[in-house]
Amino acid sequence: MLPERMTALGTARSVIRELFEFGKERAAVVGPENVFDFSIGNPSVPPPPQVNEAAIRILSTQDPVLTHGYTSAGGDANARALLAGSLNRRFGAGLTGDDLYLTVGAAAALCCCFHGLTCPGDEFVVFAPYFPEYQVFIEGAGAKMVLIPAEVEGFQISFDALEAALTPCTKGVVVNSPNNPSGCVYSRETIQRLAGLLSRKSEEYGHPIYLITDEPYREIVYDGAKAPWVPHFYDNTIVCYSYSKSLSLPGERIGYLAVSPKAWEHKLVYAALAGAGRSLGYVNAPALFQQVAAECAALTSDLSVYAENRRLLLEGLRKLGFRCVTPGGTFYLFPQSLEADDVAFCQRAKDYDLLLVPGSGFGCPGHFRLSYCVPTERIRRALPVFAKLAERYRA
Numbered sequence: 512m513l514p515e516r517m518t519a520l521g522t523a524r525s526v527i528r529e530l531f532e533f534g535k536e537r538a539a540v541v542g543p544e545n546v547f548d549f550s551i552g553n554p555s556v557p558p559p560p561q562v563n564e565a566a567i568r569i570l571s572t573q574d575p576v577l578t579h580g581y582t583s584a585g586g587d588a589n590a591r592a593l594l595a596g597s598l599n600r601r602f603g604a605g606l607t608g609d610d611l612y613l614t615v616g617a618a619a620a621l622c623c624c625f626h627g628l629t630c631p632g633d634e635f636v637v638f639a640p641y642f643p644e645y646q647v648f649i650e651g652a653g654a655k656m657v658l659i660p661a662e663v664e665g666f667q668i669s670f671d672a673l674e675a676a677l678t679p680c681t682k683g684v685v686v687n688s689p690n691n692p693s694g695c696v697y698s699r700e701t702i703q704r705l706a707g708l709l710s711r712k713s714e715e716y717g718h719p720i721y722l723i724t725d726e727p728y729r730e731i732v733y734d735g736a737k738a739p740w741v742p743h744f745y746d747n748t749i750v751c752y753s754y755s756k757s758l759s760l761p762g763e764r765i766g767y768l769a770v771s772p773k774a775w776e777h778k779l780v781y782a783a784l785a786g787a788g789r790s791l792g793y794v795n796a797p798a799l800f801q802q803v804a805a806e807c808a809a810l811t812s813d814l815s816v817y818a819e820n821r822r823l824l825l826e827g828l829r830k831l832g833f834r835c836v837t838p839g840g841t842f843y844l845f846p847q848s849l850e851a852d853d854v855a856f857c858q859r860a861k862d863y864d865l866l867l868v869p870g871s872g873f874g875c876p877g878h879f880r881l882s883y884c885v886p887t888e889r890i891r892r893a894l895p896v897f898a899k900l901a902e903r904y905r906a
């Protein structure tokens with residue numbers, strides 16, 4: 512007998528993967544230039560040249576036994592110290608290397624948090640729209656995900672709904688800003704207000720509510736938007752980060768979690784998260800890319816392509832009557848679908864080889880996600896196709 516949950520997870524492809532595979536099949540039939548795949552969040556710009564330069568230099572100058580060997584479970588001490596230094600220079604974070612635990616991307620950082628913090632009966636609060644893997648990760652850790660419905664006017668936090676969702680069972684609240692899929696960025700004021708509420712509730716319940724801030728898109732922001740350094744506002748914060756998006760390295764699987772040195776019993780929290788990493792068998796984050804990320808931490812890929820894609824799409828789609836909250840960051844748009852049933856809408860879009868992801872999967876029906884980390888030319892060619900789709904609804 513096998514656990515049904517696992518066979519189901521391993522068999523059912525995510526909607527996004529399904530679309531991605533469909534796109535490849537269609538490309539073989541109609542030609543890649545006639546498939547408008549906006550499904551997956553795979554960065555479309557290369558890493559900055561310093562990434563390859565660092566990798567080549569490390570590979571050609573260091574002792575290969577060391578380069579490819581195991582590192583400490585939390586990551587190579589020198590790499591961690593360099594990363595902490597970079598965060599301290601950028602944010603005044605006050606970290607040492609010992610506050611960082613290098614991970615196999617943000618996904619592993621999140622799993623370490625959920626597994627490391629969960630006691631029987633614990634709950635984690637998540638805001639819709641949300642990254643669908645949260646549910647898999649949280650339930651996999653034996654906790655319950657409590658979902659707050661989306662505040663669709665601006666995708667900001669509905670504080671009344673949050674306050675109503677908090678209970679003595681709340682172990683943590685997950686925020687993802689800039690957000691996948693809405694692109695929205697929480698302001699300083701929002702984080703301050705969130706911190707105030709969580710401090711009050713932690714006090715009331717007599718235990719900390721951890722703020723898990725999932726930030727793989729931190730640097731991908733527009734129009735002067737800035738994602739604040741959350742631990743400045745709330746002591747019991749754990750930052751989960753990844754170089755998948757900012758350095759275009761999703762396949763290299765490198766990220767970190769940072770436990771705020773001001774967290775209650777922070778050494779013990781760090782130990783619990785490290786223990787979770789051990790129990791999950793992560794062993795250590797990829798050794799070569801620990802070093803590369805540490806050297807390139809302050810860099811990003813050329814993000815100007817995303818800015819141009821965002822401008823073109825927002826302008827083009829709005830002209831066609833699509834309604835969309837202006838995203839402050841990421842490379843996603845999350846417009847309203849042209850019919851209430853977002854799944855039916857995306858199915859209809861597929862008739863035009865326009866691959867869009869239904870909002871339902873992100874806990875926010877009536878919307879669809881468009882991933883614009885694609886060549887700009889694809890957007891130019893897709894806009895007339897969006898026009899045909901919109902026309903069909905008008906007809």
Ligand code: PLP
Nearest residue numbers: 616617618642687691725753755
């Ligand atoms: N969190 C969010 C919001 C994401 O969008 C993603 C990936 O798309 C992840 C976490 C996982 O990131 P990684 O590839 O670094 O594990």
